[in-house]
Amino acid sequence: MGGYQAGREGLNGSTVPAFTCTDIRIARIAFNMGGPPRDLAYHPCLNLVAGCSDREVRVFDRQTGNIIPDKFDMQGLKMTGVFRTYFSAGENTCL
Numbered sequence: 001m002g003g004y005q006a007g008r009e010g011l012n013g014s015t016v017p018a019f020t021c022t023d024i025r026i027a028r029i030a031f032n033m034g035g036p037p038r039d040l041a042y043h044p045c046l047n048l049v050a051g052c053s054d055r056e057v058r059v060f061d062r063q064t065g066n067i068i069p070d071k072f073d074m075q076g077l078k079m080t081g082v083f084r085t086y087f088s089a090g091e092n093t094c095l
Contacts, residue, residue: 014032014034014036015031015037016037018062029064031049031058031060031065032067033053034053034056035053035056036054037053038054039084039085040052040085041085041087047063048060049061050072052083
């Protein structure tokens with residue numbers, strides 16, 4: 001998984017850039033992973049993106065890149081490491 005640590009404010013940090021299909025020269029938004037990015041999943045229907053670093057999982061608004069707090073439910077499980085994110089058929093974000 002790639003990412004970068006340079007650019008204008010809001011695109012800095014351990015981020016994964018998102019480009020438009022018509023101009024891939026400039027990142028329109030970026031998803032700040034909070035650490036080195038490991039995986040990113042786009043929901044096929046909802047306006048959601050789930051991404052993970054080696055420390056945590058974050059859920060983002062696809063259009064703005066803003067983190068959506070409390071969207072990820074661990075259901076009491078303790079996370080020791082994250083390697084993949086994806087959306088299940090039951091509309092839950094899974095590891």
